[in-house]
Amino acid sequence: MPIARARRALKESVSGLPREFWWLWTSTLVNRLGAFVATFMTLYLTLDRGYSASYAGLVASLYGLGGVISSIGAGVMTDRLGRRPTLLIAQSSSAVSVAVLGFVQHPVAIAVVATVVGAATNASRPAVQAMMADIVPPKDRVRAFSLNYWAINLGFAISAAAAGFIAEYSYLAGFIGEAVMTLACAIFIYVKLPESRPEQGGPGTADASAQEEQERVSLGTVLRDGRFMGMVGLSFLISLIFMEGFVGLPLAMGAAGFSAADFGLVMALNGGLIVALQIPLTRxxxxxxxxxxxxxxxxxxGYGxxxxxxxxxxxxxxxxxxxWTLAEMVNAPTQTGLVVRLSPVHGRGRYQGMYTLSWAAASLVAPVLAGTIMDGLGAAWLWGTCAALGTVAGVGYWGLMRNLPPALTGSEIADAAPVTVPKADGAARSPIAADSPSD
Structure with missing residues (x-):
């Protein structure tokens, strides 16, 4: 009986989502199976290259700086050029730059290429999230974001464990492996995924109002959206906790005498737990x-x-x-769903770009902060800082969301106006329920 219930729960969790979503889900999985640089950068620089924790933190921050630079630009590209072209450009560039990073030797060259890798890697995120919001009805979005997050961590669990042992043999092999997998993902997207950006009407057409709406949405619109920008600020605090932890954890374990393989196995537990529990937790x-x-x-x-x-x-x-993995499983789909709920249809790329900026900015700040704290005060102060940030973020969410409008009910979603999204060949595919003003 428990097995039958588990099968029924699994079927209900994955059923009813569009085919295009599953192609996007598969591309996410393929991309994450090749992840190496973000996880093992600090160990590569300190253990393999012999640089200090401060230099490793600087390079990791430059990686984050690249993400900060690309977040807004990628969001605008997502709205203007489309989701598919943005993904192709971002992932192809990421594959090339990751391969180059494995070969450069000079510390300045490493820093420059790491910045490019951060920019290219981060540029795909607004397009992925906007495309997912385009193709999945509002009532299924939390479930879809959870499944996509599940794919990210399934790939991470496999790659973290394997990459830990690969790093024991050759860090270069890890860089090349990530480049190959990222390039494969770019090709996969080109072959399988149609453009999903909502159609834009011209003057005198039935879609003229949608065109006018798109023209009204600018970066200024996003910046003037007080509730959304408050959520971006809180997202930055949460991101800072995780980024400080991810940078500080390998340094702390390395200083305590643990190997890269030990760190890889510990991090694989994070992905393994998400793979095992994300779907039932989402329900x-x-x-x-x-x-x-x-x-x-x-x-x-914070306290984890x-x-x-x-x-x-x-x-x-x-x-x-x-x-902290439990925190991650709850926070990621909930916050991503909230971003879409607060974003206008024709401004999803820009809103997702600003949301991505919060994570990219944390990637910029956290490594330098973590390296400085650990070098100057010790690891215990770093972990105390994480606890304090978690407390501040919790209080902030309590204040920010007190008057949040309720989400649509299932019947209201069914009555919402449709948004027609073009196929790759320009023909319209089946309508998708649009967001209401309160969604």
């Missing part, structure tokens, strides 16, 4: 109050990393990973 949180979910996840993230101050063995490190 639990899908229709619950997002404010409570974001508050709880903020506290779990905070407990790392007391870790001295693989088992204790694993326990802390379990705590």
């Amino acid at each position: 639990y949180i899908e229709h619950r109050d997002p404010r409570r979910l974001l508050i709880v996840s903020s506290l779990l993230a 990393f905070g407990l790392t101050a007391f870790a001295g063995s693989i088992a204790v490190y694993a326990l802390t990973v379990c705590i």
Whole structure:
């Protein structure tokens, strides 16, 4: 009986989503199977190249700077050029730059190429999220974002464990492997995914109002959206917690005498837990109050990393990973769904770009902050900072979302006006329910 219930729950979790979503889901999985640079950059620079923690933090920050630079530009490209061209440009550029990073030797060259890698890698995110919002009806978006997040972590769980052992043999092999997988993902998108950007009408057409709406949405529109920008600020704090942890954890484990393979196995637990629990957890949180979910996840993230101050063995490190992984599983789909809910249809690229900027900015700030704290004060101060940031973020979500309009009900979604999205050949495909003003 439990097996039958599990099968039924799995079927309900994956059924009813558009075919295009599953192609996008598969491309996400392929891309994450090749992930190496972001996970092992600090170990590569400190253990393999012999650089200091401060230099490793600087390079990781430049990687984040590249993401900051590309976030807004990629968001605008997503709205203007389309989702598919943006993805192709971003992932092809990422594949080339990652391969180059594996060969450069001079510290300045490493820093420059790492910046390019960060920009290219980050540029695909607004397009992926906007495309997913285009092709998935509002009532299914939290589920779709959770499934996509599940794919990210399935790939991460496999690649982290494998890459840890690859790094023991050759870091260069890891860079080349990521480049090949990213290029394969770019080709896959070109072959399988049609453009999903909502059709733009010209003057005198039935879609003229949609065209006018698109022209009204600018970066200034996003910046003047107080609630959305407040959420971006809180997202930055959450991102800072995770980024500080991801940069500080390999440094702390390396200083304690643990190997790259040990770190890879601990990080694989993060992905493994998400693979095992994300789908059933999504069924639990899908229709619950997002404010409570974001508050709880903020506290779990902060104090989960905070407990790392007391870790001295693989088992204790694993326990802390379990705590902040739960926060990650709740926060990621809830917050992504909220971004789409607050974004106008024809401005999704720009809104997603600004949201992506919060993570990119954290990638810029966190490595320098983590390296400086660890070099000057010690790891315990870093983990205490994470706990403090989680508390501030939890209070912030409580204040920001007190008057958030309710989401659409299932019947209201069914009555919403359709948005027609073109196929790759220019013909219109079946309508998708549009967002209401409150969605």
